[in-house]
Amino acid sequence: MQYDYIVVGAGSAGCILASRLSQDGRHSVLVVEAGGSDGSFWFQIPVGYARSYYDPRVNWMYQSEPEGALNGRRVYVPRGKVQGGSGSINAMIFVRGAKADFDDWARAGNPGWGHDDVLPYFRQLESHAGGASEWHGAEGPIHVTPMRGMTHPITDAFLESCRALGLPMNADFNGADIEGAGVYDINTNKGRRSHSSAEYLRPALDRANLAIERDALVEWLTFAQDGRVSGIEVVQNGVKRRFTARREVVLAAGAIGSPQIMQLSGLGDGDRLKDLGIAVRRHLPAVGQNLQDHLCASYYYRATIPTLNGAFASLFGQARLGLQYLMTRKGPFAMSVNQAGGFFRGAPDEAGPNIQLYFNPLSYRIPAEPKAGLKPEPYPGYLICFNACRPQSRGSVTITSAEPHVAPAIRPNYLSTDRDIADVLQGNRLVRRIAAQAALATVTSEEVSPGPAIDGDAALLAYFRDNAGSIYHPCGTCAMGPDAGTAVVDSRLRVHGVAGLRVADASIFPNITAGNINAPTMMVAEKGAAMILEEAR
CATH class of the missing domain: 3.50.50.60 (FAD/NAD(P)-binding domain)
Structure with a gap:
């Protein structure tokens, strides 16, 4: 034809x-x-x-x-x-x-x-x-x-921690400038x-x-x-x-x-x-x-307040969220789990934002075996994921x-340049600086992984190498x-x-x-x- x-x-x-x-x-x-x-x-x-x-x-x-x-x-x-x-x-x-x-x-x-x-x-x-x-x-x-006004309450703690750290706020990543912390559009x-x-x-x-x-x-x-x-x-x-x-x-x-x-x-x-x-x-x-591609890794935290882990982990919770969605077309089923985040300079002398963060009011692991399915961690948790904005590695x-x-x-051919490794080290430090601010620290009981025992550039780079994966942007x-x-x-x-x-x-x-x-x-x-x-x- x-x-x-x-x-x-x-x-x-x-x-x-x-x-x-x-x-x-x-x-x-x-x-x-x-x-x-x-x-x-x-x-x-x-x-x-x-x-x-x-x-x-x-x-x-x-x-x-x-x-x-x-x-x-x-x-x-x-x-x-x-x-x-x-x-x-x-x-x-x-x-x-x-x-x-x-x-x-x-x-x-x-x-x-x-x-x-x-x-x-x-x-x-x-x-x-x-x-x-x-x-x-x-x-x-x-x-x-915009997901603003619809996000889980713990997302506000993330944004307040960014503000306390002196990071700029951004109400619209698709506006005049991409830099800053905010809530994503979907x-x-x-x-x-x-x-x-x-x-x-x-x-x-x-x-x-x-x-x-x-x-x-x-x-x-x-x-x-x-x-x-x-x-x-x-x-x-x-x-x-x-x-x-x-x-x-x-x-x-x-x-x-x-x-x-x-x-x-x-x-x-x-x-x-x-x-x-x-x-x-x-x-x-x-x-x-x-x-x-964008290569990312996640930091996992146990929260002292309820997150989406509880609702997503139980059949009753899923049914309740499903009913909310069917009745109102709102709630977590109507959104992305990547609710907040932003684009930041990993060091003061960077010419522009070189690190992207995602804040999820749900902590989950991606199973190695496909038949296992995606499941939340068995505790109230959240995660912060990061990747370099403009990696130099080419494959x-x-x-x-x-x-x-x-x-x-x-x-x-990930992490094949010194610049990409430097971005990883900056991203590690940025995540921990944000998590250490009072707004998040007061609703956090522990960093589950990598965990406080893994510290210093060499150990955190090793954690990234062991755990990083594509964020699916080839x-x-x-x-x-x-x-x-x-x-x-x-x-x-x-x-x-x-x-x-x-x-x-x-x-x-x-x-x-x-x-x-x-x-x-x-x-x-x-x-x-x-x-x-x-x-x-």
């Missing part, structure tokens, strides 16, 4: 691309998704992300290769395998990133991607509960809800997950010029005789199918999937592809390189087989830049030297943004769709 545009991946970016490209009715659009529908109730209720965390039916459940700086441990890399992609299974924190993040994109040779250039697209995708302003949109598809609408599948794609599927193929794994791109990308080949329910694109194929399969598809199609490092028996279509050594995503069903090798593997030797797409998101192919997802980030990356990923899709339509006209 033939379409004007084929969008590969119905994730946070792909749903937006499919909706915008089909909006005026002039172009036929196909969106292809390897997973199934996200129609289940659990994809609508915010707390439902706990159920999809270890569910292979809707989650790729990748594992990294052994990480040397983490004592040889493999790190869990969940990615959405369902309509809505990772936006269907994430914790819904809505953070755009710091102004400097995007200005750095522009300085890297990508005109049109500075903060002032991308702000209109952030505003375009958003309906903020506070209404329109210089910083916020009020008519976009994605609803953004993408929900009247207590339901508001993501690009629900708000962009589902309404658009009523259009005659938009089609979707689910449970269809893209094996590789197809090419015309002149080398132009002409379409895709998929396997769907055991049957191979081909689809043709008259204009373009747009990859939106994410930081893992997009470079994997390119390499399977002969686009990547020529020597590596030849070793796998793959015919080289274009030598693009940067495909799959530049992988970046890779590379295929190890010409077989599309074989997962690629994911090598984040990006950068099809980086945007002007040089085909070090980047994959140009500033118009066109793959260097390959006609008919673009990439528009988190893989094009030249550098990772401060904070959670779902919002900037959606911005990339909005801007990417606008550029595609501009050129079509």
